[in-house]
Every structure is written in structure tokens, then in C-alpha cells.
Amino acid sequence: MRKNAVEQLSEYLAGQGLRSTTQRDQILQVFISAGRHLSAEELYLRVKKPHPNIGYATVYRTLKLLAEAGLADERRFEDGFTRYEYKASDDHHDHLICTKCGAIIEFENERIEALQQDVARKNHFLVQNHKLELYGLCGDCRKKDR
Amino acid sequence: MRKNAVEQLSEYLAGQGLRSTTQRDQILQVFISAGRHLSAEELYLRVKKPHPNIGYATVYRTLKLLAEAGLADERRFEDGFTRYEYKASDDHHDHLICTKCGAIIEFENERIEALQQDVARKNHFLVQNHKLELYGLCGDCRKKDR
DNA sequence: CTACGTATTGAAAATGGTTTTCAATATCAA
DNA sequence: TTGATATTGAAAACCATTTTCAATACGTAG
The missing domain is CATH 1.10.10.10 (Winged helix-like DNA-binding domain superfamily/Winged helix DNA-binding domain)
Known part of the structure; x- marks a missing residue:
């Protein structure tokens, strides 16, 4: 805390x-x-x-x-x-969300963020914040699935 | 159509x-x-x-x-x-959303998608679909802002 | 330290997008 | 054409969230 x-x-x-x-x-x-x-x-x-x-x-x-x-x-x-x-001031992250068990995994990826800025720039857009969510199956649920 | x-x-x-x-x-x-x-x-x-x-x-x-x-x-x-x-079967895209006028601009970026797969792989995660939204000011609203 | 103006609280009612209910109607297989 | 039942429209129900309102607590002025 x-x-x-x-x-x-x-x-x-x-x-x-x-x-x-x-x-x-x-x-x-x-x-x-x-x-x-x-x-x-x-x-x-x-x-x-x-x-x-x-x-x-x-x-x-x-x-x-x-x-x-x-x-x-x-x-x-x-x-x-x-x-x-x-919210810790310096920690931005996005989410992997399991559609089966609801687990939420956090991740950070600077290269993705950089590419987002590229996209924004090309569209004359000023990004204030963003949201990236990948929905799918987490490791555990993939195993259980079979 | x-x-x-x-x-x-x-x-x-x-x-x-x-x-x-x-x-x-x-x-x-x-x-x-x-x-x-x-x-x-x-x-x-x-x-x-x-x-x-x-x-x-x-x-x-x-x-x-x-x-x-x-x-x-x-x-x-x-x-x-x-x-x-x-939904056209082959066209996946993400969104730039203007927080001022509500405009929604679509974009695609393969490199971002590829990096997402990297992230998923590292987390033993199988992506079913994803959602990337960049919120901010569109070109028009940035001009009007001043 | 006390009193007063007003921000805040809890409970209940209101809101607003979405879903469900239900009786009437339409679809489609026989 | 008929019968079983999926679908429809209107209105009511849902449900997460917000607002209302009278009672209460905060904090500044005195």
C-alpha cells in the first residue's frame, strides 16, 4: 500500500x-x-x-x-x-481476460504502446488514454478444455 | 452490401x-x-x-x-x-475514439496484432478476440481546442 | 470551544439501457 | 390447410448505477 x-x-x-x-x-x-x-x-x-x-x-x-x-x-x-x-502512478498495463473462468492477467508492452502512438499520429489524433483487452482462454482453461 | x-x-x-x-x-x-x-x-x-x-x-x-x-x-x-x-469476414480493425465529439475512426495495424500474439503466447493464453481503443482528441477537436 | 452553514450519508426511489413477459400473430412442416 | 410453436409488439421487469431527501457530520468563523 x-x-x-x-x-x-x-x-x-x-x-x-x-x-x-x-x-x-x-x-x-x-x-x-x-x-x-x-x-x-x-x-x-x-x-x-x-x-x-x-x-x-x-x-x-x-x-x-x-x-x-x-x-x-x-x-x-x-x-x-x-x-x-x-492506480500506482507509474504503472500502466493492459489485460488478458479469460472468457471461461474470468481470470484477469495484466501485462505491459512498450512496443505496442509505441505503435499506438504511430497510429494516432497518422490520424492527427492525440491519445489521452487507451484500452487493450485480449479475450480468450487462459493456460489453465486450455488444459481443462480437452 | x-x-x-x-x-x-x-x-x-x-x-x-x-x-x-x-x-x-x-x-x-x-x-x-x-x-x-x-x-x-x-x-x-x-x-x-x-x-x-x-x-x-x-x-x-x-x-x-x-x-x-x-x-x-x-x-x-x-x-x-x-x-x-x-462484419465483413476478413476485416478486423480497432478504434480511435474522440472524447470530445464522439467521432470514431477505424484503423488496422498488423504489427500491433503480432505483438499481441507474442504477449498471449508468453502467458500461455489463446486469444479469441481483442479490443483496442485509443481515447483522445481527433484532429478537428484539437484545432478547435485552442 | 461552540455554533452554524453546508457537504455527506444511508435508504429508498428513480434512471436508463436492455431483457423478459404474454397474448396475438406468423412461419413452416406435415 | 392445419397445427405446433417461433416470433412479434407493447408493456412490464431487470439491474447496475445515480439521484433524492431528510438526518447527520465536518470544519471554519467567531
């Missing part, structure tokens, strides 16, 4: 004239210690255990806030609902 | 024990002659003009059917709703 994630949130809130609350801190704590690619519901369930009085809406609201504050990335895969992942 | 799209649909339907209907053919016709990346609602509106008695649900149902039949690709961009595009 990044040393100052809570501080980073506080700073963002202060800068926006928003308030720090125990709920926001609690949700952030659980979010950071939980696995990656959480949906709002998954996070809600995890937060619910230690803090049973936190509401569904607050989890949704806080997740959007974390995305705005730069602490989380918001992603929509093909399964219909939005997932969030804790 | 591909010569035998309607036939291709008929064959698929017959093979599945499903029925050919005038609505399905009409929707397919309009779908093919319309622009790319249509949402269900856009298609519904276009179909409505020549065929005012076709229902919303039928458009949704037919679109899913076309995807199953291999005549359309189903894609979810970040704007929340599903878009479909007519």
Missing part, C-alpha cells in the same frame, strides 16, 4: 472544497487492501464486514471520487459492470 | 431451427445500409421510418441474433451503450 494514499485523497478533497469523512477513509483502506479489478458491489461487500453501516451509494460515490482524485482507474470490461483498480 | 447477407442469415436461422421473418430481413437491410457503430436505438429509429410497426424489442433481439450469426460485431465503448457494426 502506497504510504500516503489517504493523504493524497485528503489533499484532493481539500483542494476541491470537499470534506474528509470516516466513510471515505474506510472505503479507501479496504479498496487498497483488496484485490484488483473490484466492482462496486464487491467492494461494498468487503467494506460491509468491518463497517456494517456504510451504504451502497457511498461506495459508488467514493469510487468515482477516487477515480477523479487519480487514485483509481475505472474500467468497463465486457461483463457489463464497471470495475476499479488501485 | 455483401451479396448474400440475407441468405447468410437465413442459413443460420434454418440451421438453428429458427424462422425467417420479414422483420428480421427488414432490420438486416437497414442495418447494412446504415453507417457503422450503430446503437440499438439508432437502428430502431432508422428502421422505424420505412417500417413503422416494428417494435423496439425486435430490434434488440435481431441485433443479438446478427451477432450470433456472425453478421455483426457487438462492442461496448465507454459511453455506456452497446454498438453493433456490420
Whole structure:
């Protein structure tokens, strides 16, 4: 866990004239210690255990806030609902997603990123961010398949 | 328009024990002659003009059917709703999406595809399909921005 | 330290794209 | 032509997410 994630949130809130609350801190704590690619519901369930009085809406609201504050990335895969992942400032990555078991594997590839910039340049396009997802079967599911 | 799209649909339907209907053919016709990346609602509106008695649900149902039949690709961009595009069997492409005006530009890049296969191989992963989207500003919007 | 203005919360209702239900209708094999 | 059943249109249901609203908590001014 990044040393100052809570501080980073506080700073963002202060800068926006928003308030720090125990709920926001609690949700952030659980979010950071939980696995990656959480949906709002998954996070809600995890937060619910230690803090049973936190509401569904607050989890949704806080997740959007974390995305705005730069602490989380918001992603929509093909399964219909939005997932969030804790964002370390320097780590960009893409995903391999198993269509059978739902496993999500992360990867980085600088050469692909460079080629993306080429494509953008040729189209007079300025890339703000991108999304690369490879859907298919993971190693385990390929074995089980036979 | 591909010569035998309607036939291709008929064959698929017959093979599945499903029925050919005038609505399905009409929707397919309009779908093919319309622009790319249509949402269900856009298609519904276009179909409505020549065929005012076709229902919303039928458009949704037919679109899913076309995807199953291999005549359309189903894609979810970040704007929340599903878009479909007519699928020529040999043409795979990815997208540049303008976050300001919503323009969608298509591109293909074999070298990127090859690198994707490399990544998959390293992860013992079998790619069934993929999705690459670059979000940012298109040439026009970059100019207007200043 | 206290009080006040207002941001935030939780619960429930609303939203909006998509799917399902259901009775009426159309398809197609016999 | 008939009968079994797939399909349709309209409306209701779904379901993830957002909004509403009265009660509560935050934090600044005094």
C-alpha cells in the first residue's frame, strides 16, 4: 500500500472544497487492501464486514471520487459492470481476460504502446488514454478444455 | 452490401431451427445500409421510418441474433451503450475514439496484432478476440481546442 | 470551544439501457 | 390447410448505477 494514499485523497478533497469523512477513509483502506479489478458491489461487500453501516451509494460515490482524485482507474470490461483498480502512478498495463473462468492477467508492452502512438499520429489524433483487452482462454482453461 | 447477407442469415436461422421473418430481413437491410457503430436505438429509429410497426424489442433481439450469426460485431465503448457494426469476414480493425465529439475512426495495424500474439503466447493464453481503443482528441477537436 | 452553514450519508426511489413477459400473430412442416 | 410453436409488439421487469431527501457530520468563523 502506497504510504500516503489517504493523504493524497485528503489533499484532493481539500483542494476541491470537499470534506474528509470516516466513510471515505474506510472505503479507501479496504479498496487498497483488496484485490484488483473490484466492482462496486464487491467492494461494498468487503467494506460491509468491518463497517456494517456504510451504504451502497457511498461506495459508488467514493469510487468515482477516487477515480477523479487519480487514485483509481475505472474500467468497463465486457461483463457489463464497471470495475476499479488501485492506480500506482507509474504503472500502466493492459489485460488478458479469460472468457471461461474470468481470470484477469495484466501485462505491459512498450512496443505496442509505441505503435499506438504511430497510429494516432497518422490520424492527427492525440491519445489521452487507451484500452487493450485480449479475450480468450487462459493456460489453465486450455488444459481443462480437452 | 455483401451479396448474400440475407441468405447468410437465413442459413443460420434454418440451421438453428429458427424462422425467417420479414422483420428480421427488414432490420438486416437497414442495418447494412446504415453507417457503422450503430446503437440499438439508432437502428430502431432508422428502421422505424420505412417500417413503422416494428417494435423496439425486435430490434434488440435481431441485433443479438446478427451477432450470433456472425453478421455483426457487438462492442461496448465507454459511453455506456452497446454498438453493433456490420462484419465483413476478413476485416478486423480497432478504434480511435474522440472524447470530445464522439467521432470514431477505424484503423488496422498488423504489427500491433503480432505483438499481441507474442504477449498471449508468453502467458500461455489463446486469444479469441481483442479490443483496442485509443481515447483522445481527433484532429478537428484539437484545432478547435485552442 | 461552540455554533452554524453546508457537504455527506444511508435508504429508498428513480434512471436508463436492455431483457423478459404474454397474448396475438406468423412461419413452416406435415 | 392445419397445427405446433417461433416470433412479434407493447408493456412490464431487470439491474447496475445515480439521484433524492431528510438526518447527520465536518470544519471554519467567531
